[in-house]
Amino acid sequence: MTKERIHNLFDKAKEIKPSEGFLSRTRARLYEEPLDHPRSQFFFESLHFGATQAGIYATAACAAAFIIYMSSSISVNEKQSVAMKRTEQIEDYKIDVTLKDARYYKEVAPNVFVVVSK
Amino acid sequence: MEDLDKELVRRARLGDKDAFAAIYEHNLPRIYRFIYFKTANRATAEEITQEVFLAALRAIPRYHDEGFLVSSWLYEIARNKVIDFYRSKKSDISIDEELEERPELTSTDFVKTMETKIEADKLKNLLKKLPEDYQNIILLRFVEDLSNEEVAHSLGKSLGAVRVLQHRALKALRKLVE
Known part of the structure:
Protein backbone atom coordinates (compact mmCIF):
# COMPACT_ATOMS: atom_id res chain seq x y z
CA MET A 1 0.00 0.00 0.00
CA THR A 2 2.76 2.42 1.02
CA LYS A 3 4.75 1.37 -2.02
CA GLU A 4 1.75 2.06 -4.24
CA ARG A 5 1.23 5.50 -2.74
CA ILE A 6 4.88 6.37 -3.28
CA HIS A 7 4.71 5.21 -6.91
CA ASN A 8 1.59 7.30 -7.38
CA LEU A 9 3.40 10.34 -6.00
CA PHE A 10 6.28 9.77 -8.43
CA ASP A 11 3.91 9.37 -11.36
CA LYS A 12 2.04 12.56 -10.52
CA ALA A 13 5.34 14.38 -10.06
CA LYS A 14 6.29 13.47 -13.64
CA GLU A 15 3.27 15.44 -14.88
CA ILE A 16 4.67 18.74 -13.62
CA LYS A 17 5.62 20.81 -16.64
CA PRO A 18 6.65 24.40 -17.26
CA SER A 19 4.05 26.63 -18.92
CA GLU A 20 4.21 27.34 -22.66
CA GLY A 21 4.58 31.03 -21.88
CA PHE A 22 7.68 30.39 -19.80
CA LEU A 23 9.14 28.10 -22.46
CA SER A 24 8.88 30.73 -25.19
CA ARG A 25 9.98 33.60 -22.90
CA THR A 26 13.13 31.78 -21.89
CA ARG A 27 13.85 30.70 -25.46
CA ALA A 28 13.66 34.36 -26.55
CA ARG A 29 15.91 35.34 -23.64
CA LEU A 30 18.50 32.73 -24.68
CA TYR A 31 18.55 34.07 -28.24
CA GLU A 32 19.13 37.59 -26.90
CA GLU A 33 22.10 36.49 -24.82
CA PRO A 34 25.38 37.52 -26.44
CA LEU A 35 27.87 34.68 -26.81
CA ASP A 36 31.61 34.54 -26.19
CA HIS A 37 31.81 33.28 -29.73
CA PRO A 38 32.86 36.07 -32.10
CA ARG A 39 32.53 35.12 -35.77
CA SER A 40 36.30 34.74 -36.12
CA GLN A 41 36.40 32.26 -33.25
CA PHE A 42 33.52 30.36 -34.82
CA PHE A 43 35.44 30.36 -38.12
CA PHE A 44 38.67 29.16 -36.51
CA GLU A 45 36.94 26.50 -34.47
CA SER A 46 35.13 25.28 -37.59
CA LEU A 47 38.44 25.32 -39.39
CA HIS A 48 40.07 23.44 -36.55
CA PHE A 49 37.28 20.85 -36.62
CA GLY A 50 37.62 20.55 -40.42
CA ALA A 51 41.39 20.20 -40.15
CA THR A 52 41.04 17.53 -37.48
CA GLN A 53 38.60 15.60 -39.66
CA ALA A 54 40.91 15.97 -42.68
CA GLY A 55 43.85 14.80 -40.55
CA ILE A 56 41.94 11.71 -39.49
CA TYR A 57 41.03 10.86 -43.10
CA ALA A 58 44.60 11.50 -44.30
CA THR A 59 46.02 9.25 -41.56
CA ALA A 60 43.55 6.51 -42.46
CA ALA A 61 44.46 6.82 -46.17
CA CYS A 62 48.19 6.67 -45.36
CA ALA A 63 47.68 3.62 -43.15
CA ALA A 64 45.70 1.87 -45.92
CA ALA A 65 48.38 2.71 -48.52
CA PHE A 66 51.11 1.46 -46.19
CA ILE A 67 49.27 -1.82 -45.59
CA ILE A 68 48.79 -2.33 -49.37
CA TYR A 69 52.47 -1.50 -50.02
CA MET A 70 53.64 -3.87 -47.27
CA SER A 71 51.46 -6.75 -48.44
CA SER A 72 52.59 -6.35 -52.07
CA SER A 73 56.22 -6.06 -50.98
CA ILE A 74 55.89 -9.21 -48.90
CA SER A 75 54.46 -11.03 -51.90
CA VAL A 76 57.40 -9.83 -54.11
CA ASN A 77 59.83 -10.96 -51.43
CA GLU A 78 58.15 -14.33 -51.30
CA LYS A 79 58.58 -14.73 -55.08
CA GLN A 80 62.22 -13.71 -54.82
CA SER A 81 62.81 -16.13 -52.00
CA VAL A 82 61.28 -18.98 -54.05
CA ALA A 83 63.64 -18.11 -56.94
CA MET A 84 66.57 -17.99 -54.51
CA LYS A 85 65.71 -21.42 -53.16
CA ARG A 86 65.60 -22.83 -56.65
CA THR A 87 68.95 -21.25 -57.45
CA GLU A 88 70.43 -22.67 -54.28
CA GLN A 89 69.07 -26.11 -55.14
CA ILE A 90 70.55 -25.83 -58.59
CA GLU A 91 73.91 -24.82 -57.10
CA ASP A 92 73.81 -27.69 -54.61
CA TYR A 93 73.08 -30.39 -57.09
CA LYS A 94 75.22 -29.10 -59.96
CA ILE A 95 72.78 -30.96 -62.12
CA ASP A 96 73.40 -32.31 -65.51
CA VAL A 97 71.26 -30.63 -68.09
CA THR A 98 70.83 -30.61 -71.80
CA LEU A 99 72.03 -27.65 -73.83
CA LYS A 100 68.49 -26.37 -74.17
CA ASP A 101 68.04 -26.44 -70.39
CA ALA A 102 71.41 -24.86 -69.85
CA ARG A 103 70.28 -21.74 -71.69
CA TYR A 104 67.33 -21.55 -69.34
CA TYR A 105 69.49 -21.96 -66.24
CA LYS A 106 71.91 -19.37 -67.59
CA GLU A 107 69.09 -16.88 -67.60
CA VAL A 108 67.58 -17.83 -64.26
CA ALA A 109 70.82 -18.43 -62.38
CA PRO A 110 73.80 -17.08 -64.29
CA ASN A 111 76.28 -18.06 -61.57
CA VAL A 112 75.32 -21.72 -61.51
CA PHE A 113 77.88 -24.16 -62.68
CA VAL A 114 76.06 -26.25 -65.17
CA VAL A 115 77.40 -29.46 -66.62
CA VAL A 116 76.00 -30.01 -70.04
CA SER A 117 75.63 -33.68 -70.79
CA LYS A 118 76.51 -34.87 -74.18
CA MET B 1 19.74 9.76 -28.88
CA SER B 94 3.11 32.72 -1.72
CA ILE B 95 2.32 29.29 -3.06
CA ASP B 96 -0.51 29.85 -5.51
CA GLU B 97 0.14 31.75 -8.65
CA GLU B 98 -1.10 29.08 -11.02
CA LEU B 99 -3.85 31.08 -12.71
CA GLU B 100 -1.94 34.34 -12.75
CA GLU B 101 0.91 32.61 -14.55
CA ARG B 102 -1.19 30.46 -16.84
CA PRO B 103 -4.12 32.40 -18.27
CA GLU B 104 -4.30 29.99 -21.21
CA LEU B 105 -5.68 27.16 -19.03
CA THR B 106 -9.31 26.10 -19.52
CA SER B 107 -11.36 25.09 -16.46
CA THR B 108 -10.87 21.35 -17.18
CA ASP B 109 -7.14 21.90 -17.63
CA PHE B 110 -7.14 23.90 -14.45
CA VAL B 111 -8.79 21.11 -12.41
CA LYS B 112 -6.34 18.57 -13.81
CA THR B 113 -3.42 20.90 -13.18
CA MET B 114 -4.56 21.53 -9.64
CA GLU B 115 -4.94 17.79 -8.99
CA THR B 116 -1.42 17.23 -10.25
CA LYS B 117 -0.24 20.17 -8.21
CA ILE B 118 -1.86 18.89 -5.03
CA GLU B 119 -0.20 15.50 -5.46
CA ALA B 120 3.08 17.15 -6.43
CA ASP B 121 2.87 19.38 -3.37
CA LYS B 122 2.42 16.29 -1.21
CA LEU B 123 5.69 14.93 -2.55
CA LYS B 124 7.33 18.33 -2.24
CA ASN B 125 6.30 18.57 1.43
CA LEU B 126 7.57 15.07 2.10
CA LEU B 127 10.86 15.82 0.37
CA LYS B 128 11.34 18.95 2.48
CA LYS B 129 11.57 16.71 5.52
CA LEU B 130 14.42 14.71 4.02
CA PRO B 131 18.13 15.60 3.81
CA GLU B 132 19.21 17.25 0.56
CA ASP B 133 21.05 14.19 -0.73
CA TYR B 134 17.94 12.05 -0.30
CA GLN B 135 15.82 14.65 -2.12
CA ASN B 136 18.23 14.71 -5.06
CA ILE B 137 18.40 10.94 -5.31
CA ILE B 138 14.61 10.54 -5.22
CA LEU B 139 14.01 13.23 -7.82
CA LEU B 140 16.71 12.16 -10.24
CA ARG B 141 16.31 8.41 -9.88
CA PHE B 142 12.54 7.98 -9.50
CA VAL B 143 10.92 11.10 -10.95
CA GLU B 144 13.39 11.72 -13.79
CA ASP B 145 14.26 8.03 -14.27
CA LEU B 146 18.02 8.62 -14.58
CA SER B 147 20.35 5.64 -14.33
CA ASN B 148 22.53 5.20 -11.24
CA GLU B 149 25.57 6.22 -13.33
CA GLU B 150 23.90 9.43 -14.48
CA VAL B 151 22.78 10.25 -10.93
CA ALA B 152 26.32 9.66 -9.68
CA HIS B 153 27.71 11.97 -12.37
CA SER B 154 25.10 14.69 -11.75
CA LEU B 155 25.65 14.68 -7.99
CA GLY B 156 29.42 14.18 -8.12
CA LYS B 157 29.22 10.97 -6.07
CA SER B 158 30.50 7.44 -6.53
CA LEU B 159 28.21 4.70 -7.83
CA GLY B 160 28.41 2.87 -4.50
CA ALA B 161 27.44 6.00 -2.58
CA VAL B 162 24.44 6.53 -4.88
CA ARG B 163 23.21 2.96 -4.29
CA VAL B 164 23.48 3.35 -0.51
CA LEU B 165 21.80 6.77 -0.58
CA GLN B 166 19.02 5.46 -2.80
CA HIS B 167 18.24 2.67 -0.35
CA ARG B 168 18.26 5.02 2.64
CA ALA B 169 16.24 7.71 0.86
CA LEU B 170 13.46 5.30 -0.10
CA LYS B 171 13.39 3.89 3.42
CA ALA B 172 13.08 7.39 4.86
CA LEU B 173 10.34 8.34 2.39
CA ARG B 174 8.40 5.15 3.16
CA LYS B 175 8.55 5.97 6.86
CA LEU B 176 7.11 9.44 6.19
CA VAL B 177 4.29 8.11 4.01
CA GLU B 178 3.23 5.41 6.51
Missing part, protein backbone atom coordinates in the same frame (compact mmCIF):
# COMPACT_ATOMS: atom_id res chain seq x y z
CA GLU B 2 23.27 9.88 -27.51
CA ASP B 3 24.66 10.70 -30.96
CA LEU B 4 22.11 13.46 -31.47
CA ASP B 5 22.93 14.82 -28.01
CA LYS B 6 26.65 14.87 -28.87
CA GLU B 7 26.06 16.52 -32.23
CA LEU B 8 23.88 19.23 -30.68
CA VAL B 9 26.50 19.90 -28.00
CA ARG B 10 29.25 20.06 -30.63
CA ARG B 11 27.31 22.61 -32.66
CA ALA B 12 26.27 24.59 -29.58
CA ARG B 13 29.93 24.76 -28.52
CA LEU B 14 30.70 26.37 -31.87
CA GLY B 15 28.11 29.06 -31.17
CA ASP B 16 25.11 27.57 -32.98
CA LYS B 17 22.15 28.98 -31.03
CA ASP B 18 19.61 26.77 -32.79
CA ALA B 19 21.48 23.72 -31.52
CA PHE B 20 21.42 25.16 -28.00
CA ALA B 21 17.70 25.90 -28.39
CA ALA B 22 17.14 22.23 -29.25
CA ILE B 23 19.06 21.19 -26.12
CA TYR B 24 16.98 23.67 -24.13
CA GLU B 25 13.62 22.46 -25.45
CA HIS B 26 14.49 18.83 -24.86
CA ASN B 27 15.76 19.34 -21.31
CA LEU B 28 13.60 22.19 -20.02
CA PRO B 29 10.75 20.08 -18.53
CA ARG B 30 13.05 17.83 -16.51
CA ILE B 31 15.29 20.63 -15.23
CA TYR B 32 12.25 22.72 -14.35
CA ARG B 33 10.66 19.77 -12.51
CA PHE B 34 13.84 19.08 -10.55
CA ILE B 35 14.01 22.72 -9.42
CA TYR B 36 10.26 22.95 -8.80
CA PHE B 37 10.41 20.18 -6.21
CA LYS B 38 13.34 21.80 -4.47
CA THR B 39 12.00 25.34 -4.29
CA ALA B 40 8.96 27.12 -3.02
CA ASN B 41 6.81 27.66 -6.07
CA ARG B 42 6.39 27.96 -9.80
CA ALA B 43 7.72 31.52 -10.09
CA THR B 44 10.91 30.69 -8.21
CA ALA B 45 11.36 27.47 -10.18
CA GLU B 46 11.00 29.40 -13.45
CA GLU B 47 13.47 32.06 -12.36
CA ILE B 48 16.10 29.49 -11.37
CA THR B 49 15.46 27.35 -14.46
CA GLN B 50 16.10 30.36 -16.68
CA GLU B 51 19.32 31.05 -14.78
CA VAL B 52 20.40 27.44 -15.31
CA PHE B 53 20.01 27.62 -19.08
CA LEU B 54 21.66 31.04 -19.30
CA ALA B 55 24.60 29.71 -17.28
CA ALA B 56 24.74 26.64 -19.52
CA LEU B 57 24.72 28.80 -22.66
CA ARG B 58 27.64 30.86 -21.33
CA ALA B 59 29.57 27.78 -20.19
CA ILE B 60 28.97 25.45 -23.13
CA PRO B 61 32.14 26.47 -25.04
CA ARG B 62 34.06 24.98 -22.10
CA TYR B 63 31.83 21.89 -21.82
CA HIS B 64 33.89 18.74 -21.44
CA ASP B 65 32.30 15.56 -22.76
CA GLU B 66 32.71 12.77 -20.20
CA GLY B 67 30.49 10.30 -22.02
CA PHE B 68 27.27 11.28 -20.27
CA LEU B 69 24.18 12.97 -21.67
CA VAL B 70 24.22 16.76 -21.48
CA SER B 71 21.25 16.54 -19.06
CA SER B 72 23.64 15.27 -16.32
CA TRP B 73 25.63 18.48 -16.69
CA LEU B 74 22.44 20.57 -16.60
CA TYR B 75 21.29 18.84 -13.40
CA GLU B 76 24.67 19.67 -11.87
CA ILE B 77 24.21 23.36 -12.73
CA ALA B 78 20.61 23.24 -11.44
CA ARG B 79 21.68 21.71 -8.14
CA ASN B 80 24.27 24.48 -7.66
CA LYS B 81 21.77 27.19 -8.58
CA VAL B 82 19.30 25.87 -6.01
CA ILE B 83 22.05 25.90 -3.36
CA ASP B 84 22.88 29.51 -4.35
CA PHE B 85 19.20 30.38 -4.09
CA TYR B 86 18.95 29.10 -0.52
CA ARG B 87 22.25 30.71 0.42
CA SER B 88 20.98 34.08 -0.76
CA LYS B 89 18.03 33.51 1.63
CA LYS B 90 15.34 34.65 -0.73
CA SER B 91 12.03 34.57 1.10
CA ASP B 92 9.32 32.14 0.07
CA ILE B 93 6.77 33.59 -2.29
Whole structure:
Protein backbone atom coordinates (compact mmCIF):
# COMPACT_ATOMS: atom_id res chain seq x y z
CA MET A 1 0.00 0.00 0.00
CA THR A 2 2.76 2.42 1.02
CA LYS A 3 4.75 1.37 -2.02
CA GLU A 4 1.75 2.06 -4.24
CA ARG A 5 1.23 5.50 -2.74
CA ILE A 6 4.88 6.37 -3.28
CA HIS A 7 4.71 5.21 -6.91
CA ASN A 8 1.59 7.30 -7.38
CA LEU A 9 3.40 10.34 -6.00
CA PHE A 10 6.28 9.77 -8.43
CA ASP A 11 3.91 9.37 -11.36
CA LYS A 12 2.04 12.56 -10.52
CA ALA A 13 5.34 14.38 -10.06
CA LYS A 14 6.29 13.47 -13.64
CA GLU A 15 3.27 15.44 -14.88
CA ILE A 16 4.67 18.74 -13.62
CA LYS A 17 5.62 20.81 -16.64
CA PRO A 18 6.65 24.40 -17.26
CA SER A 19 4.05 26.63 -18.92
CA GLU A 20 4.21 27.34 -22.66
CA GLY A 21 4.58 31.03 -21.88
CA PHE A 22 7.68 30.39 -19.80
CA LEU A 23 9.14 28.10 -22.46
CA SER A 24 8.88 30.73 -25.19
CA ARG A 25 9.98 33.60 -22.90
CA THR A 26 13.13 31.78 -21.89
CA ARG A 27 13.85 30.70 -25.46
CA ALA A 28 13.66 34.36 -26.55
CA ARG A 29 15.91 35.34 -23.64
CA LEU A 30 18.50 32.73 -24.68
CA TYR A 31 18.55 34.07 -28.24
CA GLU A 32 19.13 37.59 -26.90
CA GLU A 33 22.10 36.49 -24.82
CA PRO A 34 25.38 37.52 -26.44
CA LEU A 35 27.87 34.68 -26.81
CA ASP A 36 31.61 34.54 -26.19
CA HIS A 37 31.81 33.28 -29.73
CA PRO A 38 32.86 36.07 -32.10
CA ARG A 39 32.53 35.12 -35.77
CA SER A 40 36.30 34.74 -36.12
CA GLN A 41 36.40 32.26 -33.25
CA PHE A 42 33.52 30.36 -34.82
CA PHE A 43 35.44 30.36 -38.12
CA PHE A 44 38.67 29.16 -36.51
CA GLU A 45 36.94 26.50 -34.47
CA SER A 46 35.13 25.28 -37.59
CA LEU A 47 38.44 25.32 -39.39
CA HIS A 48 40.07 23.44 -36.55
CA PHE A 49 37.28 20.85 -36.62
CA GLY A 50 37.62 20.55 -40.42
CA ALA A 51 41.39 20.20 -40.15
CA THR A 52 41.04 17.53 -37.48
CA GLN A 53 38.60 15.60 -39.66
CA ALA A 54 40.91 15.97 -42.68
CA GLY A 55 43.85 14.80 -40.55
CA ILE A 56 41.94 11.71 -39.49
CA TYR A 57 41.03 10.86 -43.10
CA ALA A 58 44.60 11.50 -44.30
CA THR A 59 46.02 9.25 -41.56
CA ALA A 60 43.55 6.51 -42.46
CA ALA A 61 44.46 6.82 -46.17
CA CYS A 62 48.19 6.67 -45.36
CA ALA A 63 47.68 3.62 -43.15
CA ALA A 64 45.70 1.87 -45.92
CA ALA A 65 48.38 2.71 -48.52
CA PHE A 66 51.11 1.46 -46.19
CA ILE A 67 49.27 -1.82 -45.59
CA ILE A 68 48.79 -2.33 -49.37
CA TYR A 69 52.47 -1.50 -50.02
CA MET A 70 53.64 -3.87 -47.27
CA SER A 71 51.46 -6.75 -48.44
CA SER A 72 52.59 -6.35 -52.07
CA SER A 73 56.22 -6.06 -50.98
CA ILE A 74 55.89 -9.21 -48.90
CA SER A 75 54.46 -11.03 -51.90
CA VAL A 76 57.40 -9.83 -54.11
CA ASN A 77 59.83 -10.96 -51.43
CA GLU A 78 58.15 -14.33 -51.30
CA LYS A 79 58.58 -14.73 -55.08
CA GLN A 80 62.22 -13.71 -54.82
CA SER A 81 62.81 -16.13 -52.00
CA VAL A 82 61.28 -18.98 -54.05
CA ALA A 83 63.64 -18.11 -56.94
CA MET A 84 66.57 -17.99 -54.51
CA LYS A 85 65.71 -21.42 -53.16
CA ARG A 86 65.60 -22.83 -56.65
CA THR A 87 68.95 -21.25 -57.45
CA GLU A 88 70.43 -22.67 -54.28
CA GLN A 89 69.07 -26.11 -55.14
CA ILE A 90 70.55 -25.83 -58.59
CA GLU A 91 73.91 -24.82 -57.10
CA ASP A 92 73.81 -27.69 -54.61
CA TYR A 93 73.08 -30.39 -57.09
CA LYS A 94 75.22 -29.10 -59.96
CA ILE A 95 72.78 -30.96 -62.12
CA ASP A 96 73.40 -32.31 -65.51
CA VAL A 97 71.26 -30.63 -68.09
CA THR A 98 70.83 -30.61 -71.80
CA LEU A 99 72.03 -27.65 -73.83
CA LYS A 100 68.49 -26.37 -74.17
CA ASP A 101 68.04 -26.44 -70.39
CA ALA A 102 71.41 -24.86 -69.85
CA ARG A 103 70.28 -21.74 -71.69
CA TYR A 104 67.33 -21.55 -69.34
CA TYR A 105 69.49 -21.96 -66.24
CA LYS A 106 71.91 -19.37 -67.59
CA GLU A 107 69.09 -16.88 -67.60
CA VAL A 108 67.58 -17.83 -64.26
CA ALA A 109 70.82 -18.43 -62.38
CA PRO A 110 73.80 -17.08 -64.29
CA ASN A 111 76.28 -18.06 -61.57
CA VAL A 112 75.32 -21.72 -61.51
CA PHE A 113 77.88 -24.16 -62.68
CA VAL A 114 76.06 -26.25 -65.17
CA VAL A 115 77.40 -29.46 -66.62
CA VAL A 116 76.00 -30.01 -70.04
CA SER A 117 75.63 -33.68 -70.79
CA LYS A 118 76.51 -34.87 -74.18
CA MET B 1 19.74 9.76 -28.88
CA GLU B 2 23.27 9.88 -27.51
CA ASP B 3 24.66 10.70 -30.96
CA LEU B 4 22.11 13.46 -31.47
CA ASP B 5 22.93 14.82 -28.01
CA LYS B 6 26.65 14.87 -28.87
CA GLU B 7 26.06 16.52 -32.23
CA LEU B 8 23.88 19.23 -30.68
CA VAL B 9 26.50 19.90 -28.00
CA ARG B 10 29.25 20.06 -30.63
CA ARG B 11 27.31 22.61 -32.66
CA ALA B 12 26.27 24.59 -29.58
CA ARG B 13 29.93 24.76 -28.52
CA LEU B 14 30.70 26.37 -31.87
CA GLY B 15 28.11 29.06 -31.17
CA ASP B 16 25.11 27.57 -32.98
CA LYS B 17 22.15 28.98 -31.03
CA ASP B 18 19.61 26.77 -32.79
CA ALA B 19 21.48 23.72 -31.52
CA PHE B 20 21.42 25.16 -28.00
CA ALA B 21 17.70 25.90 -28.39
CA ALA B 22 17.14 22.23 -29.25
CA ILE B 23 19.06 21.19 -26.12
CA TYR B 24 16.98 23.67 -24.13
CA GLU B 25 13.62 22.46 -25.45
CA HIS B 26 14.49 18.83 -24.86
CA ASN B 27 15.76 19.34 -21.31
CA LEU B 28 13.60 22.19 -20.02
CA PRO B 29 10.75 20.08 -18.53
CA ARG B 30 13.05 17.83 -16.51
CA ILE B 31 15.29 20.63 -15.23
CA TYR B 32 12.25 22.72 -14.35
CA ARG B 33 10.66 19.77 -12.51
CA PHE B 34 13.84 19.08 -10.55
CA ILE B 35 14.01 22.72 -9.42
CA TYR B 36 10.26 22.95 -8.80
CA PHE B 37 10.41 20.18 -6.21
CA LYS B 38 13.34 21.80 -4.47
CA THR B 39 12.00 25.34 -4.29
CA ALA B 40 8.96 27.12 -3.02
CA ASN B 41 6.81 27.66 -6.07
CA ARG B 42 6.39 27.96 -9.80
CA ALA B 43 7.72 31.52 -10.09
CA THR B 44 10.91 30.69 -8.21
CA ALA B 45 11.36 27.47 -10.18
CA GLU B 46 11.00 29.40 -13.45
CA GLU B 47 13.47 32.06 -12.36
CA ILE B 48 16.10 29.49 -11.37
CA THR B 49 15.46 27.35 -14.46
CA GLN B 50 16.10 30.36 -16.68
CA GLU B 51 19.32 31.05 -14.78
CA VAL B 52 20.40 27.44 -15.31
CA PHE B 53 20.01 27.62 -19.08
CA LEU B 54 21.66 31.04 -19.30
CA ALA B 55 24.60 29.71 -17.28
CA ALA B 56 24.74 26.64 -19.52
CA LEU B 57 24.72 28.80 -22.66
CA ARG B 58 27.64 30.86 -21.33
CA ALA B 59 29.57 27.78 -20.19
CA ILE B 60 28.97 25.45 -23.13
CA PRO B 61 32.14 26.47 -25.04
CA ARG B 62 34.06 24.98 -22.10
CA TYR B 63 31.83 21.89 -21.82
CA HIS B 64 33.89 18.74 -21.44
CA ASP B 65 32.30 15.56 -22.76
CA GLU B 66 32.71 12.77 -20.20
CA GLY B 67 30.49 10.30 -22.02
CA PHE B 68 27.27 11.28 -20.27
CA LEU B 69 24.18 12.97 -21.67
CA VAL B 70 24.22 16.76 -21.48
CA SER B 71 21.25 16.54 -19.06
CA SER B 72 23.64 15.27 -16.32
CA TRP B 73 25.63 18.48 -16.69
CA LEU B 74 22.44 20.57 -16.60
CA TYR B 75 21.29 18.84 -13.40
CA GLU B 76 24.67 19.67 -11.87
CA ILE B 77 24.21 23.36 -12.73
CA ALA B 78 20.61 23.24 -11.44
CA ARG B 79 21.68 21.71 -8.14
CA ASN B 80 24.27 24.48 -7.66
CA LYS B 81 21.77 27.19 -8.58
CA VAL B 82 19.30 25.87 -6.01
CA ILE B 83 22.05 25.90 -3.36
CA ASP B 84 22.88 29.51 -4.35
CA PHE B 85 19.20 30.38 -4.09
CA TYR B 86 18.95 29.10 -0.52
CA ARG B 87 22.25 30.71 0.42
CA SER B 88 20.98 34.08 -0.76
CA LYS B 89 18.03 33.51 1.63
CA LYS B 90 15.34 34.65 -0.73
CA SER B 91 12.03 34.57 1.10
CA ASP B 92 9.32 32.14 0.07
CA ILE B 93 6.77 33.59 -2.29
CA SER B 94 3.11 32.72 -1.72
CA ILE B 95 2.32 29.29 -3.06
CA ASP B 96 -0.51 29.85 -5.51
CA GLU B 97 0.14 31.75 -8.65
CA GLU B 98 -1.10 29.08 -11.02
CA LEU B 99 -3.85 31.08 -12.71
CA GLU B 100 -1.94 34.34 -12.75
CA GLU B 101 0.91 32.61 -14.55
CA ARG B 102 -1.19 30.46 -16.84
CA PRO B 103 -4.12 32.40 -18.27
CA GLU B 104 -4.30 29.99 -21.21
CA LEU B 105 -5.68 27.16 -19.03
CA THR B 106 -9.31 26.10 -19.52
CA SER B 107 -11.36 25.09 -16.46
CA THR B 108 -10.87 21.35 -17.18
CA ASP B 109 -7.14 21.90 -17.63
CA PHE B 110 -7.14 23.90 -14.45
CA VAL B 111 -8.79 21.11 -12.41
CA LYS B 112 -6.34 18.57 -13.81
CA THR B 113 -3.42 20.90 -13.18
CA MET B 114 -4.56 21.53 -9.64
CA GLU B 115 -4.94 17.79 -8.99
CA THR B 116 -1.42 17.23 -10.25
CA LYS B 117 -0.24 20.17 -8.21
CA ILE B 118 -1.86 18.89 -5.03
CA GLU B 119 -0.20 15.50 -5.46
CA ALA B 120 3.08 17.15 -6.43
CA ASP B 121 2.87 19.38 -3.37
CA LYS B 122 2.42 16.29 -1.21
CA LEU B 123 5.69 14.93 -2.55
CA LYS B 124 7.33 18.33 -2.24
CA ASN B 125 6.30 18.57 1.43
CA LEU B 126 7.57 15.07 2.10
CA LEU B 127 10.86 15.82 0.37
CA LYS B 128 11.34 18.95 2.48
CA LYS B 129 11.57 16.71 5.52
CA LEU B 130 14.42 14.71 4.02
CA PRO B 131 18.13 15.60 3.81
CA GLU B 132 19.21 17.25 0.56
CA ASP B 133 21.05 14.19 -0.73
CA TYR B 134 17.94 12.05 -0.30
CA GLN B 135 15.82 14.65 -2.12
CA ASN B 136 18.23 14.71 -5.06
CA ILE B 137 18.40 10.94 -5.31
CA ILE B 138 14.61 10.54 -5.22
CA LEU B 139 14.01 13.23 -7.82
CA LEU B 140 16.71 12.16 -10.24
CA ARG B 141 16.31 8.41 -9.88
CA PHE B 142 12.54 7.98 -9.50
CA VAL B 143 10.92 11.10 -10.95
CA GLU B 144 13.39 11.72 -13.79
CA ASP B 145 14.26 8.03 -14.27
CA LEU B 146 18.02 8.62 -14.58
CA SER B 147 20.35 5.64 -14.33
CA ASN B 148 22.53 5.20 -11.24
CA GLU B 149 25.57 6.22 -13.33
CA GLU B 150 23.90 9.43 -14.48
CA VAL B 151 22.78 10.25 -10.93
CA ALA B 152 26.32 9.66 -9.68
CA HIS B 153 27.71 11.97 -12.37
CA SER B 154 25.10 14.69 -11.75
CA LEU B 155 25.65 14.68 -7.99
CA GLY B 156 29.42 14.18 -8.12
CA LYS B 157 29.22 10.97 -6.07
CA SER B 158 30.50 7.44 -6.53
CA LEU B 159 28.21 4.70 -7.83
CA GLY B 160 28.41 2.87 -4.50
CA ALA B 161 27.44 6.00 -2.58
CA VAL B 162 24.44 6.53 -4.88
CA ARG B 163 23.21 2.96 -4.29
CA VAL B 164 23.48 3.35 -0.51
CA LEU B 165 21.80 6.77 -0.58
CA GLN B 166 19.02 5.46 -2.80
CA HIS B 167 18.24 2.67 -0.35
CA ARG B 168 18.26 5.02 2.64
CA ALA B 169 16.24 7.71 0.86
CA LEU B 170 13.46 5.30 -0.10
CA LYS B 171 13.39 3.89 3.42
CA ALA B 172 13.08 7.39 4.86
CA LEU B 173 10.34 8.34 2.39
CA ARG B 174 8.40 5.15 3.16
CA LYS B 175 8.55 5.97 6.86
CA LEU B 176 7.11 9.44 6.19
CA VAL B 177 4.29 8.11 4.01
CA GLU B 178 3.23 5.41 6.51
